[in-house]
Amino acid sequence: MIVEIIIGFGGALTGAGISYYLWDSALKKRRETLIKDAENQAKVLKDKKILQAKERFIQLKSEHDKLVNEKNQKIAATENRQKQKESTINQRKDDLNRKVREFENEKKKNDAIRENLSRQLDVVEQQQEELEKTHRKQVEKLEDISALSADEAKAQLVESMKNEAKTEAMSYIQEIMDDAKMNANREAKKVVIKAIQRVATETAIENSVTIFHIENDEIKGRIIGREGRNIRALEASTGVEIIVDDTPEAIVLSAFDPVRREIARLALHQLVTDGRIHPARIEEVVNKVKQQIEEEIIETGKRTTIDLGIHGMHPELIRLIGKMKYRSSYGQNLLQHSRETANLCAIMASELGLNPKKAKRAGLLHDIGKVPDEEPELPHAILGMKLAEKYKEKADVCNAIGAHHDEVEMQTLIAPIVQACDAISGARPGARREAVEAYIKRLKDLEQMALSYPGVLKTYAIQAGRELRVIVGSEKITDEDSEKLSYDIAKKIQDEMTYPGQVKITVIRETRAINYAK
Structure with missing residues (x-):
């Protein structure tokens, strides 16, 4: 039992030793691996920092080179400007030296010319003195011969020449005046005739009423409205008298102001076309039409100035032209x-x-x-x-x-x-409106006025009353009386009659000898 325990304990120690050895070996390998990885990372980081340092160095060097180049360019430009200034100064200096030399040469020439002129003046003065002496001797001889002093002879000569010049001048002036009168009348007629012939325009006659045509008479009731409220609103908004009577398919717009009549006509046209006719709508349409007319007035003024080739005119004047x-x-x-x-x-x-x-x-x-x-x-x-x-x-x-x-x-x-x-x-005839009766009466009055003079046989008002031809009897009126008769008739017409332009009075006196062969 003890032996087994000892063997077990020894096995445990052996296992522990082996385990420690293996663990220690693993730690050493792990440590070596970490150290190697750290060294590799340090090397990579070192290489990266070195590369960044090199790039930064290259960038700084590039910027430095750029600044150096710019400074070099500025220095070169400054040197070029300096050289140009030096060249310009040298050129101006050369020009100045050349002008100084030319001035000195001119001065020498002028001095020579001045000396020559001085000598010539001395000669001329000597000749003048000799001429005066000779002239005095001749004047003294002439005074002895004519028994007149020089002043008296000069006064008589001046007076004679003055009288002769006056006579010739009066004759010349009279000829010029006669010629000028003839040419002036002829040239003035030419200018007026050319101007009239080159301008051909139509004449527009405007009245104080405008006729507004409608499709049928049913629209008249809508225009009048209930108890006349529509027509009253329209008249109040436009200032135009609107006459709705028995005239078929027509409404009369009456006003002295053509602008008001045109506003009323256009507003009425829009209301009838739209079909909605009531006081509020009438005021709205009238205001729109007024604005439209104002724009049309400005456009007409602009178009007129452009057609005539007139530029640079104030906008207010252009608007007034359009109003015309x-x-x-x-x-x-x-x-x-x-x-x-x-x-x-x-x-x-x-x-x-x-x-x-x-x-x-x-x-x-x-x-x-x-x-x-x-x-x-x-x-x-x-x-x-x-x-x-x-x-x-x-x-x-x-x-x-x-x-x-x-x-x-x-x-x-x-x-x-x-x-x-x-x-x-x-x-000019036809340009402005004139009642036919008044026109005919004026022509008859012209003829009757001329017939009232003694010796007048016939009278004819021609050229729309611009000329009155008067035929007189040759046995009753002489040529001198004809001129006086023409003046008297013109004076009487001017004092007693009203007419546009002027009236030409032509008195014709002729002698007729009549015989019959049988």
């Missing part, structure tokens, strides 16, 4: 009249060698005082001039606007051109 589309003067559309006047002004200015663009600008704006937003108590020419001055138009254009009815004095040549072209556009 809805205004009329004696039945003549104001915008059409202004366009026609502008074209006539440009043509006439070109014929006379003046600035056609400036004349066209003044012609377009000459009636701008008829369409102001406010109505001050001023003539339209003065008001138009003030508006043009307010919106920075040039002084000659403003003067032409204000002077086209002689309210202010004409200061430039454009002013009479605008006045003449305004008269041409407004006074």
Whole structure:
């Protein structure tokens, strides 16, 4: 038993020793493996740090090289600029030296010329003294011969020449005036005729009423509304009198202001087309149409200035030009009249060698005082001039606007051109509305007025009343009386009658000898 215990204990010790040995061997291997792994990691980390250090070194070196290169470039550029400055200074120095040499050479030449001129002046002075001596001797001889002093002879000669010059000058002036009168009338007629022939425009006649056509008479009741509320709202919103009567398929819009009539017409058209007609809708549509008309006015003004080639005009003046589309003067559309006047002004200015663009600008704006937003108590020419001055138009254009009815004095040549072209556009036959009865009566009055003079046989009003031909008896009136008769008739027409433009009176006196062969 003891032996077994000893053997067991010895086996246990042996097992423990073997186990310790094996454990120790395993720990040593584990330790060696850890140390080896640590060494490998340290080596890898070392290599990585060395690589990063090398990259950082390369980066720093690259930045350093870049800075060095930039500094070198700046130094090189500075050196180049310095060399250029030195070159420029050297060149200027050479130029200065060359100019100094040229100046010295010129100075030497001038000195030589001055010396030569001094010698020549001395010679001329000597010759002048000799000439004066000779002249005095000749004057003394002439005084002895004529028994007159030099001053007396000079006075007589001057007086004689003065009288002769006056006579010749008066004759020459008279010839020039006669020729100028003949040429002036002929040239003026040519200019006016050319201007009229080159401008052909249609004439628009506007009345104080507008007819609005409808498809059927049922719409009239809807326009009137219950107890007339729709038509009252429409009249209150537009300021236009709306007449709904028994006229089939038509409604009459009456107002003196064409803009109001156009707003009422367009608003009525939209309401009828839409079908919804009531006071609130009427006010909404009228406001929209007013805005639409305002935009159309501006667009019309812009289009007019573009068509006429006029630029740089103030927007407010452009708007007033557009408003002229809805205004009329004696039945003549104001915008059409202004366009026609502008074209006539440009043509006439070109014929006379003046600035056609400036004349066209003044012609377009000459009636701008008829369409102001406010109505001050001023003539339209003065008001138009003030508006043009307010919106920075040039002084000659403003003067032409204000002077086209002689309210202010004409200061430039454009002013009479605008006045003449305004008269041409407004006074030509058919341009402005005139009742047929009044027109016929005016022609009859012209003829009867001329027939009231003794010796007048026949009278004819021709060219739409622009000319009156008077035929007189040769046995009753002489040639001198014919001229006086023409003047008397013109004076009487001017004093007693009202007419546009001017009336030409032509008195014809002829002798006829009549015999019959049987």
